[in-house]
Amino acid sequence: MDPNTAGWALVVALFLPLVGAGALAMMPASMDRQIRRAAVVITGVAFALVVAITAFFDFGRSGELQFTTDVPWITAIGARFELGMDGISLPLFFLTYLLTFLCAIYTTKHLPAPGKPKAFLSLMLMLQTGMAGTFVAFDLVLFFIFWELVLVPMFFMIGMWGGARRDYASVKFFLYTLFGSIFMLVAFLAIYFQAGAETWSIQALSEMAPFGSATFQTWAFFGIFLGFAIKVPMWPFHTWLPDAHTEAPTVGSVLLAGVLLKMGTYGFIRIALPILPEGSVRFAPLIGVLAVIGIIYGSLCCLAQTDVKRLIAFSSVGHMGFVMLGVAAMNEAGIQAALFGNIAHGIITGMLFFLAGSLHERYHTREIAVIGGGMLKKIPRYGVVLTFVAVASLGLPGLAGFWGEFTAMWAAISPGLGIGDTYSGLYLGLVVFAAIGTVLTAGYFLWLLQRVNLGEPSERWAAEPLDDVMRIEWVSWTPLLVLILALGIFPVLIFGVQDAAVTNLMGYLGG
Amino acid sequence: MLIDWLAIAPEIALTVTALVVLLADLNLRGTAKQLIAPLAGIGTVVAIVFTAVLWGDERTNFGGTFVINDFAVVFKLLFLGALLAILGISWRYFAESRYFQGEYYFLLLTSFVGMIIMPSARDLILLFIALETVSVPAFVMAGMRKRSLYSSEAALKFFLIGVLSVALMLFGMSMIYGFTGSTYLPDIAAGIEAIGTTEPLLLGAVMLVIVGFGFKISAVPFHFWAPDTYAGSPMPVAAMLAVASKAAGFAGLLAITFIAFEPLAEVWAPVLGVLAILTMTLGNLVALQQRDLIRLLAYSSVAQAGYMLIPFGLARSGPDAVVVNDAAVQAVMFYLVAYAVMNIGAFGVAIAVNRRTAIRSIADYAGLSARSPLLALGMTVFLLSLGGAPPTVGLWAKLEIVRAAMTDATPFGVVLMVFLVINSVIAFFYYLRVIKTMWMDEAREGLPELQPGFNLSAVVVVLMVGTVVLFVLPGLISGATSLTGLVAAG
DSSP states (O other): OOTTTOHHHHHHHHHHHHHHHHHHHHSOTTOHHHHHHHHHHHHHHHHHHHHHHHHHSOGGGTTSOEEEEEEEEETTTTEEEEEEEOTTHHHHHHHHHHHHHHHHHHHTTOOOTTOOHHHHHHHHHHHHHHHHHHHHBOBHHHHHHHHHHTHHHHHHHHHHHOOTTHHHHHHHHHHHHHHHHHHHHHHHHHHHHHHOSSOOBHHHHHHHOSOSOHHHHHHHHHHHHHHHHHHTTOTTSOTHHHHHHHHSOHHHHHHIIIIIHHHHHHHIIIIIHHHOHHHHHHHHHHHHHHHHHHHHHHHHHHHHOOBHHHHHHHHHHHHHHHHHHHHHHOSHHHHHHHHHHHHHHHHHHHHHHHHHHHHHHHHSOOBHHHHOSOHHHHSHHHHHHHHHHHHHHTTOTTSHHHHHHHHHHHHHHSOTTTHHHHHHHHHHHHHHHHHHHHHHHHHHHHHHHHHHTSSOOOHHHHSSOOOOSOHHHHHHHHHHHHHHHHHHHOTHHHHHHHHHHHHHHHHHHTO | OOOOTGGGHHHHHHHHHHHHHHHHHHHOOGGGGGGHHHHHHHHHHHHHHHHHHTTTOOEEETTTTEEEOHHHHHHHHHHHHHHHHHHHHHHHHHHHHOSSHHHHHHHHHHHHHHHHHGGGBOBHHHHHHHHHHHHHHHHHHHTOSTTOHHHHHHHHHHHHHHHHHHHHHHHHHHHHHHHHSOOBHHHHHHHHHHHOTTOHHHHHHHHHHHHHHHHHTTOTTSOTHHHHHHHHSOHHHHHHIIIIIHHHHHHHHHHIIIIITGGGHHHHHHHHHHHHHHHHHHHHHHHHTOOBHHHHHHHHHHHHHHHHHHHHHTOOOSGGGHHHHHHHHHHHHHHHHHHHHHHHHHHHHHHHHHSSOSOOBGGGGTTHHHHOHHHHHHHHHHHHHHHTOTTSHHHHHHHHHHHHHHTTOOHHHHHHHHHHHHHHHHHHHHHHHHHHHHHHSOOOTTOOOOOOOHHHHHHHHHHHHHHHHHHHOTHHHHHHHOOSOHHHHO
């Protein structure tokens, strides 16, 4: 597989899940077990292909697009079918396939009411194509299609397999995201006509930038900002997230936190920044302020939660705040931090949602007060895993969560592109508040651990036979646990891959 | 005057079919009357063949008042395709209820003769004749369930409003003739240019004509007949009114505004733009409240007309406006094709589900996914498409409108886009509610088994596949609708 010519590999990896979804839909619904196994095989083969792509990826040239495909698609509007990947896409693409594979394994044992593995897994595979496509599409129209393709399967996943308030949560998720994405579409079209080059290619538009007047840059950035900020989600556009995450089935939450949120930050970095550099610089302080509000607000909300899953959902708001703080820094370290934080949050929070799902399977509740402590005694292995992941999430050095947060704050002290000249005081303040946020984060996670892990099991659960971590759970969790540790010790695994690509990107931004 | 027979071959084929159908109805008895539907289908296919032959051709007939160009051929193919689909979804409905089969098919075909004349007409009188040929049979068809009070009410409302709108339009047309001395659209444009925009009575005449078409396409505030008429008519007739009759209105409106009234675009474009905002907003807000699926589809189609009016709001006059106007015309045509596919599909599923029960509440759709996965999947695809979500052609239809607006963005265009965005979100709320009911709610006990029959299933499958295929390859439509020169070819 030569990364310069093997565009087919990427196309196959991308559409294999979609074809697989069709194949699953053809199977008779009575073949419950076989359907679940088939899904594992499909996602497994796709993941193996992505591992192969990663192996053949030319890391020496990670700044350039590899595995490209570029053919005309809709000639009437000049849209092309343009795929490729560079150092920024690769980690996210890899994460998508890994998480979906693990979710398929997890689903062989766990699937909430009303069952129906055929429909569930078909939707999950459709979702996979949508998510993965977003990270490798290099044509704005194609990007938009993949972006929107994610909505429908996720709507059904939440709406059919979700918790008690699933109706509300699924519709809210759909409408909220849709609202942002149409504004984004309008902005894309404005960019297309303003550039006047008859191209939707993200690369070509980045090279042409900056174009248009200051007013144009501001408004176009605003449209794109709405679309991406809702997806991230940034405060104050986050209100769909706690509902969607809490009500979604475990697999849905894992993919939502692990991949879907990343689409927003990826969009900022891949599209908004390089194509609209002037708009970005103008909006950067605002993004920084909203990000830090998100960090503080998310942490405070976490302190008030009584439901474990809702707590994890709100923690996402805080963590994505750190990611956006990195973006707001507008320098190389900041972008690196944002992308690293993306991956780390995907792995850690995805893992936390797995744990929350398994907690619910055992206790049939997620109320902290009802669980009432003593998990380390009752189900010790589970308790240890939870402790490990929670500590990673609060940013303990040596685990994956640390690097994104630390580097983001470090980068924000001296923002790039001349922002530091005007706003150095503001950014210093932001860093101070973000640092306070890390303390709060540590606070709510440690408090959570104290309430559910430590102490004696309450009377209600003392006699109840509860399973410790099952084999299927070990299989689907171990890769994530290993990654948390590995990325914590060797952050260069991600930083190194992204380095050249981020340098390129900063070149477009003029920094 | 020499008559170009090939140019009017589709119309002749359809007229002959209509007459044959009428004769067959007189001579066939009992269940043999069911043969009439396939007969009509064959005639339609013949007309389609004659139309397809004309693709790429430029012809004029009757002294230039009847033209054949790609614009006209696309519309004719759209109408004839819609006719074929409507024949498919009508068959069981009328064969089972056993009333007026022959009359129904005769009237349906006649109405479609009017429709396929419409996009070719370049003369006020021919436009008027075409419009009446579309409407008059439709008045009768709306009242076909004559034992039902609702059907009679539907027909009466439709008739009175229709006649009123025609009267207004005729009044406007006569004044325009008085000002410009011609009924030929390009000559009218020249005449208006000579007069300029200073004559208030001329502006009034233009508005009267536009209002007349406003009734046809059920734009707010001329929409109030639509929901009652759709709900009361036999369901295939509702599908025909919601799709084909509306598309015919748009074909006429396109020709008359972009050719004859082009010099006055600065006056009527804002008016139609405001109408677009009102139409989509009101249609969507009222649709939110509906419990009856047909009424929901009716208000949704009012809202859809609002989306299709947006490009009219972008029109401009003068030689520099060609790019914007072309983009606008193309957006309307693309949307109409997509709209026909998805809306006939939605009505088809509604017919299949509700054929035997008079109640058409959305609650009846609970658990449809378990009763008939095919119909539930079809309805889901059609509703997603009406909303504009992937993987459906509805997404491209919306994109075409946004593209027209952004071709040369004006503040008014941006305002229209903001309303489009807000309305798309509102619309999804009620589309998703239906989808949710079908997939996530439990079916009531004791509902009759669904037997959509072969024809109806085939139509639903074809339209569903079409909705998705056109998403992957929108070039199939946009290639055909990328016309430069509706105006030039006038």
